[in-house]
Amino acid sequence: METAINIAYACKLISNEMKQFIISSETDVIREVEERGDQVELARVMKEEVKKELKKCLEEAQQYFNTLSGPKLALVIDGKCLMYALDPSLRVMLLNLSLNCNSVVCCRVSPLQKAQVTTLVKKGARKITLSIGDGANDVSMIQAAHVGVGISGLEGMQAVMASDFAIAQFRFLSDLLLVHGRWSYLRICKVVTYFFYKNLTFTLTQFWFTFQTGFSGQRFYDDWFQSLYNVMFTSLPVIIYGLLEKDVSASLSKKYPQLYMEGIRNSFFKWRVVAMWAFSAIYQSLIFYYFVTDSTSTGQNSSGKMFGLWDVSTVAFTCVVVTVNLRLLMMCNSMTRWHYISVGGSVLAWFVFVFVYSLIRENVLYVIYVIMSTFYFYLSFLLVPTVALLLDFIHQGIQRWFFPYDYQVVQEIHRNEPDGYLRAGGLEISNHLTPDEARSFAISQLPRETSKHTGFAFDSPGYESFFAAQQGVYVPQKAWDVVRRASMRSKAKAPLPPKR
Amino acid sequence: MADRGGTGSGGGGGQGALETAKKSRKPKYSRFSQQELPACKPILTPGWVITTFISIGVVFIPIGLASLFASQRVTEIVYQYDSDCIPPEFSDDSVEFIKSDKTNKTCTRTITVPKQMKSPIYVYYQLNNFYQNHRRYVKSRDDKQLWRKEDETSSQECKPEDFTANGQPIVPCGLIAWSLFNDTYKFRVNDKVLEVNKKNIAWSSDRDHKFGSDVYPKNFQSGTLIGGGKLNSSIPLNQQEDLIVWMRPAALPTFRKLYGKIETDLEANDKINIVIENNYNTYSFGGKKKLVLSTTSWMGGKNDFLGLAYLTVGGLCLFLAISFILVYVLKPRPLGDPSYLSWNRNAAGILN
Numbered sequence: 001m002e003t004a005i006n007i008a009y010a011c012k013l014i015s016n017e018m019k020q021f022i023i024s025s026e027t028d029v030i031r032e033v034e035e036r037g038d039q040v041e042l043a044r045v046m047k048e049e050v051k052k053e054l055k056k057c058l059e060e061a062q063q064y065f066n067t068l069s070g071p072k073l074a075l076v077i078d079g080k081c082l083m084y085a086l087d088p089s090l091r092v093m094l095l096n097l098s099l100n101c102n103s104v105v106c107c108r109v110s111p112l113q114k115a116q117v118t119t120l121v122k123k124g125a126r127k128i129t130l131s132i133g134d135g136a137n138d139v140s141m142i143q144a145a146h147v148g149v150g151i152s153g154l155e156g157m158q159a160v161m162a163s164d165f166a167i168a169q170f171r172f173l174s175d176l177l178l179v180h181g182r183w184s185y186l187r188i189c190k191v192v193t194y195f196f197y198k199n200l201t202f203t204l205t206q207f208w209f210t211f212q213t214g215f216s217g218q219r220f221y222d223d224w225f226q227s228l229y230n231v232m233f234t235s236l237p238v239i240i241y242g243l244l245e246k247d248v249s250a251s252l253s254k255k256y257p258q259l260y261m262e263g264i265r266n267s268f269f270k271w272r273v274v275a276m277w278a279f280s281a282i283y284q285s286l287i288f289y290y291f292v293t294d295s296t297s298t299g300q301n302s303s304g305k306m307f308g309l310w311d312v313s314t315v316a317f318t319c320v321v322v323t324v325n326l327r328l329l330m331m332c333n334s335m336t337r338w339h340y341i342s343v344g345g346s347v348l349a350w351f352v353f354v355f356v357y358s359l360i361r362e363n364v365l366y367v368i369y370v371i372m373s374t375f376y377f378y379l380s381f382l383l384v385p386t387v388a389l390l391l392d393f394i395h396q397g398i399q400r401w402f403f404p405y406d407y408q409v410v411q412e413i414h415r416n417e418p419d420g421y422l423r424a425g426g427l428e429i430s431n432h433l434t435p436d437e438a439r440s441f442a443i444s445q446l447p448r449e450t451s452k453h454t455g456f457a458f459d460s461p462g463y464e465s466f467f468a469a470q471q472g473v474y475v476p477q478k479a480w481d482v483v484r485r486a487s488m489r490s491k492a493k494a495p496l497p498p499k500r
Numbered sequence: 501m502a503d504r505g506g507t508g509s510g511g512g513g514g515q516g517a518l519e520t521a522k523k524s525r526k527p528k529y530s531r532f533s534q535q536e537l538p539a540c541k542p543i544l545t546p547g548w549v550i551t552t553f554i555s556i557g558v559v560f561i562p563i564g565l566a567s568l569f570a571s572q573r574v575t576e577i578v579y580q581y582d583s584d585c586i587p588p589e590f591s592d593d594s595v596e597f598i599k600s601d602k603t604n605k606t607c608t609r610t611i612t613v614p615k616q617m618k619s620p621i622y623v624y625y626q627l628n629n630f631y632q633n634h635r636r637y638v639k640s641r642d643d644k645q646l647w648r649k650e651d652e653t654s655s656q657e658c659k660p661e662d663f664t665a666n667g668q669p670i671v672p673c674g675l676i677a678w679s680l681f682n683d684t685y686k687f688r689v690n691d692k693v694l695e696v697n698k699k700n701i702a703w704s705s706d707r708d709h710k711f712g713s714d715v716y717p718k719n720f721q722s723g724t725l726i727g728g729g730k731l732n733s734s735i736p737l738n739q740q741e742d743l744i745v746w747m748r749p750a751a752l753p754t755f756r757k758l759y760g761k762i763e764t765d766l767e768a769n770d771k772i773n774i775v776i777e778n779n780y781n782t783y784s785f786g787g788k789k790k791l792v793l794s795t796t797s798w799m800g801g802k803n804d805f806l807g808l809a810y811l812t813v814g815g816l817c818l819f820l821a822i823s824f825i826l827v828y829v830l831k832p833r834p835l836g837d838p839s840y841l842s843w844n845r846n847a848a849g850i851l852n
Contacts, residue, residue, distance in 0.1 A: 209633075212752050218635035244535060258843045291809065293752055298576075298801030299794065304622035304758055305703055308748035309633055334539035338532075362643035366705035375799055379567065379806055386556060387813055394820065397549040401833060404840060408543075412836035415543055 001026065001078055004107030008076075013103040018072045019064065021057040021097070023050060025080035043084075050084040054093045061100045073101040079108035086116050095124045114141035122146065132173060134159050149173065179253045182260055183246055189268035190331060191242040197277045198234055198324045204285030205316060212293075220313045222364050224357060233321045233350045236342040237328045247333045247407040248414070256410055267405065276395070284323060284388040291384050292316040301374040310364045311371050314354065315380060321350045323385040330392060333411070545835060546828045553821035560814030568807025570797035575615045578626070582789040584609065585778040594783040607776045617766040617795050623696060624756040625681060628788035632676075632750040640675035641747065646737060647712045661727075664719045671718040672737065672747075678721070680746050682729025685791060686775040687762065694772075696760035702744035711738040728780065756792060 001024055008014040025046065033045045057075070064070035075098060077085065085094045098104045098121070106117060114131075118141050122129045131141045134151035136158040142148030143162055150163030151170055160166040167176060209220040219226065253259060262268065292315050296307045307315075325343045332339060354368045371377045400408055531537050542548075583594075585607035590597035597603050631637065642658055644651040654662035658673035687694035717731040717740075731740060738744070745757050766772070774791065782789055794801050838844060 213633045213635065214631045214753070216631070216635040218633050218638055244537065244539075246535070246539075256841075258841070261842070291805075295803055295805045295809075296751065297754070297805075298756065298803045299622060299624075299758070299796055300800045302796045302798055302800070303700075304620075304624075304761070304794070304796045304801065305701070306624075306745075306748075306755070306757055307751070309638065309751040310749075312751040332542075334541045336537040336539045338537070362647075362710070365643075365710055366703075370703050370705055376806070379563065379799075379810075382563075383560075383806065383809055383813065386560075387809070390556075390813070390817075393549075393552065396544055397546075397824065400544050401546060401549075401828070402831070406842050409836065409838070409840045411541070411543055413838060415541075415836060 001107055004105055005076060008105045014074045018074045021075045023053045023077040023081045025078055047084045050081045051090055054090060058093055058097045061097055065100055074103045075101045076105045082106055082109055082113050095120055099125055111137040111140045115144040118144040178257050178260055179250045182253055182263060185263040186247055187242045187245050191238055193277045194238055197281045200281035201284045202229055202320055204282060205288045208289040221317050225317050233346050234324050236346055237325055240338045240342045241328060244336055248410050252410055252414055259406055280392055283391055287388045288316050288319050300376050310367050314367050315371055319384040322347055323388045550821050550824055553817040557814045557818035560810045564807050564810025564814055567799055567810060570799045571802055571804050571807050574795050574797050574802040575617045576794040576802040578790050578792050579611050580790045581776055582782060585776055598781045598783055605778045607778050609774050611772050613766045613768055613770040616768050619763045619765050621762040622794050623759040624792040625759050626756040626790040626792050628754045630787050631753045637675055638749050642673050646672055649714045664722055668719050676747050678727040680728035682779045684777040688773040689770050694762050697763055698741055698760045701758040702741045706744050707738050711744055713738045
């Protein structure tokens with residue numbers, strides 16, 4: 001128990017200001033009964049004791065909770081008491097008490113109890129639980145929680161194999177949650193809503209057409225245009241977006257952990273957000289359809305010739321593809337060159353495709369050449385996407401200014417700083433170290449071995465330059481190091497591989 | 501302690517066992533996989549918003565003015581003649597009139613030119629409520645047959661206008677060709693006949709690549725049900741411009757198609773005498789027929805829509821620019837002010 005509490009202090013789970021509730025099985029009462037040896041009585045007494053303790057702690061906790069500025073609470077409970085506390089009759093009290101505490105430390109628990117505690121919180125409190133562990137005894141706990149994180153390393157790979165996420169060191173957990181978890185949430189929300197938006201726009205434009213075909217079901221676009229819309233002309237940008245989008249950089253994500261609340265509050269996937277995208281899609285589809293069909297009702301160029309169905313739909317389709325791709329750029333928070341390549345490439349792919357296709361396919365033969373020979377096409381190509389995106393632009397401008405999301409404020413606060421990983425700042429150690437720094441860095445990576453020599457005091461650089469040479473890291477030798485090695489009694493052995 | 505590429509969570513199995521062979525299990529570093537690509541991080545500040553609106557306004561308004569001006573210079577005369585051209589004795593029974601062979605379909609009318617019209621003046625026929633974009637109608641054609649003589653056999657899509665009663669292929673097959681528009685117009689002004697040039701009224705891509713020069717009409721309109729005009733079977737399809745124009749299906753149920761060009765000027769207040777052959781049956785389905793005479797500009801026919809749209813959008817953007825400036829001045833917010841973070845705004849209660 002004391003070890004557990006000390007470790008908790010070291011991890012900063014418990015601090016001196018916190019009020020600790022300790023439910024231990026090593027009280028005098030219980031020891032007395034244990035000495036007597038009667039198992040049945042022991043069980044009963046322990047259960048009574050645990051119940052009493054829980055009640056007492058719970059009442060005290062309620063009191064603290066009612067006063068707003070009370071100290072934080074911590075609960076320490078050991079395995080034996082936990083066995084009785086997880087009993088169905090006492091479970092609810094345990095849960096209530098634990099949820100009121102800032103930290104709960106359970107020591108000497110068996111793997112089954114770990115899983116039971118996790119399940120208790122998961123089902124009882126209905127919150128999302130994450131459990132992290134590195135050994136085989138953590139496997140059941142990892143599997144019981146919503147998100148299981150396994151640490152690979154010293155204790156083997158069992159935890160890793162049972163987990164949803166595997167990391168190499170415990171300290172990567174903060175990165176996993178605050179950086180990658182957050183980015184993942186943002187990316188998934190945006191990708192899903194964008195995907196529905198782009199298909200909705202495309203389909204609704206056709207939908208408005210059905211009212212004017214006598215409801216016969218004539219397609220507005222050519223079949224291949226429709227089939228390849230999602231495959232060739234609008235797919236790559238959103239993939240790149242989902243891979244690379246970052247609202248704030250990694251270091252800022254860790255600096256402002258409160259940004260994680262956006263995920264907890266589900267700010268990017270509420271019904272309101274979805275409705276806004278849907279409304280934008282409806283508006284844009286109306287623009288595409290009516291602007292294009294209304295402006296083609298009379299002769300199209302100075303030769304007075306008229307556009308047919310396929311000409312009009314090709315103009316509309318071009319506008320849809322361009323608008324939908326530009327809309328993606330509008331929603332990017334960080335634009336890499338892959339964004340430009342994929343968006344530009346998609347629009348280019350459309351033009352290349354339609355140039356080639358309209359030479360082959362009979363019903364749309366030469367359509368693109370016909371429409372590109374008129375001034376009308378270029379005028380509507382400029383007008384229609386601009387009008388379609390105008391509403392979104394206005395919405396973004398207003399939202400960003402008057403109702404900013406937290407990450408937007410953080411972006412603005414740090415707008416003038418270079419990216420955390422750029423060489424210019426040198427904020428993190430990257431490949432550009434001074435030679436001295438490189439040397440000490442290389443040395444610090446060496447395994448710490450007890451020396452095979454006896455009778456000598458160890459001067460750090462010299463000792464390490466020897467092992468550094470063994471590892472192939474260049475470290476210049478000191479003069480006395482040469483002397484020292486000349487006087488070695490036994491030949492130095494190669495260092496053993498370190499246990500990690 | 502050095503933070504080795506600190507974003508590498510889950511990247512390879514840890515620091516790796518450092519044996520004498522120095523094998524590290526860290527994955528190969530690439531900027532793409534570690535998501536450290538250099539990126540542009542645009543922030544939509546008020547400056548950018550206002551700049552964008554102003555530039556849109558500044559670009560669009562002149563374009564709108566130019567388009568609108570061009571469209572206003574076009575003179576257009578629209579004359580609806582379908583109800584006019586039914587003789588009074590058939591006014592209740594126009595369908596009977598149009599279907600009968602014995603009635604006289606010629607109809608003479610006069611229209612006045614409102615403004616001077618410079619040549620070439622384009623003659624269109626406009627149909628209302630005629631669904632050339634109906635699904636069954638649009639697919640009722642055979643493009644292969646139109647292009648090559650060898651592909652004469654009509655396709656399934658052309659039913660029922662694919663084969664004659666005795667199994668002969670109909671060229672061109674299908675409902676689109678069968679319903680060919682066959683009203684004709686002749687113009688006279690001041691007792692001078694105005695020549696209507698019917699060459700080059702179809703898109704050249706159609707004439708050169710869609711309709712063959714060795715394909716001739718065969719068995720066309722030979723059945724009992726006549727849908728429209730007849731074709732001269734000694735002229736190849738790529739010279740039958742009326743057919744080519746008709747066979748480009750229109751997008752909307754109200755559409756115009758080019759009939760021909762008049763290559764003389766018309767002065768204001770000229771009286772044009774039109775002789776119409778009112779052959780085409782739009783009476784069975786409540787359609788309307790109109791005759792349109794129009795000049796064109798660099799933009800095309802008379803269509804104020806684009807010009808008005810550009811002007812509206814340009815004006816709206818300038819208005820928005822001004823209103824945004826006002827709003828930013830009246831309700832300013834310093835850029836990057838930490839007091840706008842939600843956890844700083846809600847002083848009490850961090851976890852809600």
